[in-house]
Amino acid sequence: MALFLVQHGKNLPPEIDPEKGLSDEGMEEVKRIADTARKYNITISCIKHSGKKRARQTAELFASILKPQNGILEITGINPLDEVESFASTIRNEDNVMYVGHLPFMERLTSYLITGSTDNPVLRFQNGGIVCFDKYPGTDFWIIKWTLMPNIH
Numbered sequence: 001m002a003l004f005l006v007q008h009g010k011n012l013p014p015e016i017d018p019e020k021g022l023s024d025e026g027m028e029e030v031k032r033i034a035d036t037a038r039k040y041n042i043t044i045s046c047i048k049h050s051g052k053k054r055a056r057q058t059a060e061l062f063a064s065i066l067k068p069q070n071g072i073l074e075i076t077g078i079n080p081l082d083e084v085e086s087f088a089s090t091i092r093n094e095d096n097v098m099y100v101g102h103l104p105f106m107e108r109l110t111s112y113l114i115t116g117s118t119d120n121p122v123l124r125f126q127n128g129g130i131v132c133f134d135k136y137p138g139t140d141f142w143i144i145k146w147t148l149m150p151n152i153h
Contacts, residue, residue: 002134002145003091004044004098006062007106008054009128019053022061029150030058030128034065036148037130046070049100050078058128059100068098075099084108084118093135093142106131113142126150 010026011017022030044066049059051074059072077087078101088109091097099106106125108118113133115122122144123131129149136143 001094001096002132003093003142004042004096005106005110005125005131005133006058006098006100007103007125007127007129008049008052008058008100009061011054011127017053021053022057026054026127027057027061030061031065033128033130033148033150034062037062038065042066042130042132043096044068044098045096047072047098047100048075048078049073050075050102052079052102055100055102059098062098062100066098078102078105078109080105084112088112093133098130110144114144123147 009022009030011020012023014020046068047059047063049055049072063072078099080102082105103125107121110123110131111120112118126149129147131147132145133142134145
């Protein structure tokens with residue numbers, strides 16, 4: 001079982017869409033990543049998102065391709081500047097849940113899960129990419145199991 005973190009897909013600037021919904025490029029990248037995950041038989045039980053338009057749209061695109069058994073759900077606590085430590089205490093790796101959120105929260109959460117500190121960067125997210133975590137066998141330590149990103153540069 002695993003935990004999946006996703007930064008929302010690329011969004012439109014606020015002067016085009018005040019809610020900053022996904023751009024055409026962002027939608028295409030998310031679909032491509034989701035389709036690749038499906039081809040690898042990645043199973044997601046539920047997709048939870050922040051409720052911001054770009055996160056909701058990203059979650060809906062992933063759900064349309066990965067078909068999570070328990071659908072999608074809007075949650076609180078994963079907005080850009082939300083507090084990482086209390087949210088991290090609620091995460092369980094038994095659930096195969098995907099969280100779709102924002103920077104800097106997702107990078108800070110990753111740092112906290114891996115190092116115990118939000119101040120030690122360990123990974124740079126890409127819009128629409130997936131970072132898969134698991135608990136290291138026999139420990140309480142989280143590890144990055146794999147990543148699937150739109151770009152390799």
